[in-house]
Amino acid sequence: MDVSQYLEIFIDESNEHLQSISDGVMVLEKEPDNQDTINEIFRAAHSLKGMAGTMGYKRMQNLTHDMENVFSEVRNGNINVTSEMCDVLFQCMDALETYVSNIQANQDEGTDDNEDIIKALNAFIAGVGGDKKDKKDTPKEEAAKEEAAKEEAPKEEAGKAAAGDALEGLTLADFEKAAVNEAIEKNISVYNIKVSVEESCVLKAARAFLVFKNLEGHCEVIKSDPTTQDIEDERFDFDFRILITTEEPLDTIINIIKSVSEIKDAESKQVTEKIGEEAEKEEVKQETKPAKQETKPAKPAAKPAGKEAAKPAAKPVSHTVRVDIEKLDVLMNLVSELIIAKNGLVSASNDGENGGIKSANFTEQIEYLERVTTNLHESVMKVRMMPIESVISKFPRMVRDLSKKLDKKMELYITGEDTELDRTVIDEIGDPIMHMIRNSADHGLEPTEVRIERGKPEAGTIELNAFQEGNNVVIEVKDDGNGVDTERVKAKAVEKGAITQEQADSMTEKEAIDLLFRPSFSTAEKITDVSGRGVGLDVVKSKIEALGGDVEVKSVFGQGSTFSIRLPLTLAIIQALMVKLGDEKYAISLGSIETIEDIAISEIKYVHAKEVIHLRGSVIPLIRLREILDVPGEPEESDTIVVVIVRKGDKLAGLVVDSLIGQMEIVIKSLGKYISINKMISGATILGDGSVALIIDANTLV
């Protein structure tokens, strides 16, 4: 079968399943008895196996199969989740991830059989005692189901257990039991039918729907599992059960079901005895072999009740369309052009001297157009936004591994995983955050003994917080470890010849911390394979700066440090304040602006020969934009200055401008490759009259 067209879906879904298994195992490690999680993991593992099998990836299927067996044992309560088991499971997950990434790269799963992992997994199963013989057989049954052709009868006891119940897999409510009993009384046959859909079937829900539709008029469906609603929403694996009452012969019913294409099989059991309060156990079944050579129903889920019922929750179905990011880029560019054209229209209408149009209606229409373009832009941006969750969901696992590797106890707390960022940023942000967490775990947190000595909780805390602040998204990695030892950092820098001793002596705390971001700077005294290989925070910094953001460190020696990454929310279109400096126009992102003030010259004070102003209790340094931007000419003498107060984190600065033009929606454009741009210019934009204005990145000035 040609499955290449499903490859993308396969890869996406495999990653999703792997992530949910991984999350689940993390939970299990802490609460080994969490039934919901066990069920969820089992379902994910099962789907994964099915998908791998369908796509013909045998190695992946085998490995998943063995993993599923372990989960199945756990689910049946035969083995308990242990830390060692989680280790093996995580190894297993890594191996599966390797398969998937191999498949993604060259459509081939690779040749690694991962036999040692399979062995380790089987060892857990083998550990289950022989006294539970019947249960021990469940994996075999599972295998039997996979190789349906071999009609290898399971061991006798197991056979009994599995076939022991005509109502297998169904839990009936009282009224449903009543309906069954009533039918039996009236001599109407009651059948429990398991319908299996081909595993290659893409439109499972549609096939299932056809089954129901065709059965209409031939029988009455009392109960289905999952519920009809879930079946229609495709929330089932490859089979579902229905309990029907009918007066027609069973063969007719089976044939009707099988007449729907892509239905693999339908097997049925007749329910012949009334259901008492004790329900299932007392039933005597009569098994009717269907036409095909299917073995006995061998779901390991022979356990009734809640577990099966939880099945539909497998995966919430959202109505989404996968769109190539390039198409979105085209759309985004078109929106940008539209906004430039709109700005042109606005400026043409205001241009009174050259016969601009000044009718009330025209202005109204322009305003309408403005609203539409703004909304359009926002919608397109939202389409490109993704929650940061997709990046950080792998970190709990990473911290767990780090904790073992470094032999330090630590906990990761995450907040704000639903904070959204542009897709292009999301793709790039994973590595820097990972690096910072590793950094915190390795350098930040002290060894356990030291922590106890210092009276800190034994387990170190790493917090990962994401939140929005103005037009920026801030991602913080905070630890309660040692903090940055600035003296050691300085000593190291001197030793490496990066700075001189005099420089070191006159350095402020902040400057010393900034040394950490120098290329190939690592204070770790011994090189571990976690961090300290010389590719350090400078890589983080350059990556973040390439994305238009910046990195900041706050640290209290002995108490911990906080690394904050600040990223622009959007990359392409922003609301900006237009200001004038001499004859030149500049844009300042509205997101970073706190307030705009008129300040009398007399209010300017001097601290360390630098201009500052007092504003509502805080001292704000002034930055003369004319000077730092080398604007030609001299400013006009005046008694007051216009100061734009900008904020970065908790720091403020006042930018002195000549005059304000107004607020405008601007499209950020790059200045091209070969022209060298100072950091404080974050790009350029085209104004309504066609001229170009540069955008000042206030963050670099504060």
Add this chain to the structure above:
Amino acid sequence: MDNVNAIEDKSMDNSTSVQYIVVKIGSEQYGININYIDNIVRSEPITRVPKTQTYYKGVINLRGEIIPVMSVRIKLGLEPDEFTDKTRFIIVKVDGATIGVIVDQVKEVVTLDNDSIEKVNKANNSDAAANYIESIGKSNGELISLLDIVGLIVEASDK
């Protein structure tokens, strides 16, 4: 510089005769290989970019794209540009980047075959301008300095 040579070689190999646009910068005539030229536009107001290379006069808006504009005069160590109504921006595409080059006047298009192009030996020459002249073309008895436009732009970024 490897890729620069590759680009040059390609343009030279493609045909035995190459078309050049002849422009006037200062008192001299220069030729720019037409293969690199995207467009020629009238001069328009340039937005100054602070703290950039001196030979970049700034940026312009070319049909919605922002293009840096370079002064060949400053780059070659000549007098600063004087903008007249004959001043043109030659928009060149090099190595994926689009850049405007300021010239005093665009004169004509000439076709030069290999016989009428003479390589100059760069090594012997310490003159700043000569570094960016890759050869001398002869057309109708006049000499045209053929600009190494790739070197002019790509190398500029190294400094």
